[in-house]
Amino acid sequence: MTNLNTVLHISDNERWSKALKNIENYLKDIGENNAIIEVVANSDAVKAYKAQDLIQEMKALHYRGITFIACRNALAANSIDTSSLPNFIKIVPGAITHLVLKQTEGYAYIKP
Amino acid sequence: MTNLNTVLHISDNERWSKALKNIENYLKDIGENNAIIEVVANSDAVKAYKAQDLIQEMKALHYRGITFIACRNALAANSIDTSSLPNFIKIVPGAITHLVLKQTEGYAYIKP
Amino acid sequence: MTNLNTVLHISDNERWSKALKNIENYLKDIGENNAIIEVVANSDAVKAYKAQDLIQEMKALHYRGITFIACRNALAANSIDTSSLPNFIKIVPGAITHLVLKQTEGYAYIKP
Numbered sequence: 001m002t003n004l005n006t007v008l009h010i011s012d013n014e015r016w017s018k019a020l021k022n023i024e025n026y027l028k029d030i031g032e033n034n035a036i037i038e039v040v041a042n043s044d045a046v047k048a049y050k051a052q053d054l055i056q057e058m059k060a061l062h063y064r065g066i067t068f069i070a071c072r073n074a075l076a077a078n079s080i081d082t083s084s085l086p087n088f089i090k091i092v093p094g095a096i097t098h099l100v101l102k103q104t105e106g107y108a109y110i111k112p
Numbered sequence: 113m114t115n116l117n118t119v120l121h122i123s124d125n126e127r128w129s130k131a132l133k134n135i136e137n138y139l140k141d142i143g144e145n146n147a148i149i150e151v152v153a154n155s156d157a158v159k160a161y162k163a164q165d166l167i168q169e170m171k172a173l174h175y176r177g178i179t180f181i182a183c184r185n186a187l188a189a190n191s192i193d194t195s196s197l198p199n200f201i202k203i204v205p206g207a208i209t210h211l212v213l214k215q216t217e218g219y220a221y222i223k224p
Numbered sequence: 225m226t227n228l229n230t231v232l233h234i235s236d237n238e239r240w241s242k243a244l245k246n247i248e249n250y251l252k253d254i255g256e257n258n259a260i261i262e263v264v265a266n267s268d269a270v271k272a273y274k275a276q277d278l279i280q281e282m283k284a285l286h287y288r289g290i291t292f293i294a295c296r297n298a299l300a301a302n303s304i305d306t307s308s309l310p311n312f313i314k315i316v317p318g319a320i321t322h323l324v325l326k327q328t329e330g331y332a333y334i335k336p
Contacts, residue, residue, distance in 0.1 A: 109215070
């Protein structure tokens with residue numbers, strides 16, 4: 001079966017609603033649990049993990065199998081304490097490194 | 113021969129002129145009909161297919177072999193009736209799914 | 225060993241500081257000279273090669289092994305004479321062509 005694993009890279013905080021809409025539509029097309037889908041936030045896009053407005057929508061997508069990832073460097077640059085984040089957010093040392101590694105594993109790259 | 117097939121992803125309506133310029137230059141480099149080149153528009157970028165200002169330039173590129181694609185979800189979200197679009201615009205059920213599938217087929221991904 | 229070669233595509237001049245920060249963090253993770261890392265600027269992003277504010281930071285990264293590339297089409301469109309650029313800037317005929325070719329060679333694509 002075709003590998004539909006995908007990383008979505010969000011580096012602008014105002015891109016989140018587009019990205020979440022993209023994921024909803026992608027899941028509608030391929031169904032749940034048929035691919036690994038990771039959202040990787042860096043730069044100021046990590047702020048959305050700390051804000052309240054989209055976190056319920058993210059959490060709902062998390063329960064549908066989507067992985068939400070924050071870049072540790074970006075958290076530090078935005079003075080966000082990792083312990084203040086919702087539990088479902090996964091932290092990686094560096095977003096770019098993670099995005100490159102996933103592409104070497106055959107993940108498609110999408111910039112919403 | 114190297115596979116130069118490429119998907120260009122446009123998710124911002126104001127990115128179109130950059131994207132069309134990119135394609136012109138890409139065709140200048142590789143020549144016509146040496147690669148499949150698809151432009152995939154989602155979010156508010158589908159509006160350009162309904163507007164008048166760039167459609168002639170798109171049509172000219174279409175005749176040079178470029179495929180212009182609209183995301184059905186994005187058309188619905190922007191209240192654009194598919195029947196109102198120029199005939200050369202192709203419609204896919206979901207832009208992200210299409211962009212992922214093309215990457216699994218070896219297409220390069222470009223975000224203008 | 226995993227191929228960590230990467231092209232970073234900058235098509236907006238205001239994205240440079242994010243991009244350079246990305247590279248710093250990427251180098252911190254993978255170490256120097258463990259991957260080919262190229263920054264490919266087109267559209268108005270080539271202006272940064274002519275401006276003074278980031279050029280020292282770029283030069284320092286160049287000495288750490290990063291390749292900085294300008295698109296000849298974009299230089300012409302922005303009336304930048306190639307001879308006016310710092311020596312460490314490499315010029316390619318077309319940015320998109322270069323970005324596609326590198327992806328066919330297994331480079332990961334990142335849009336900062």
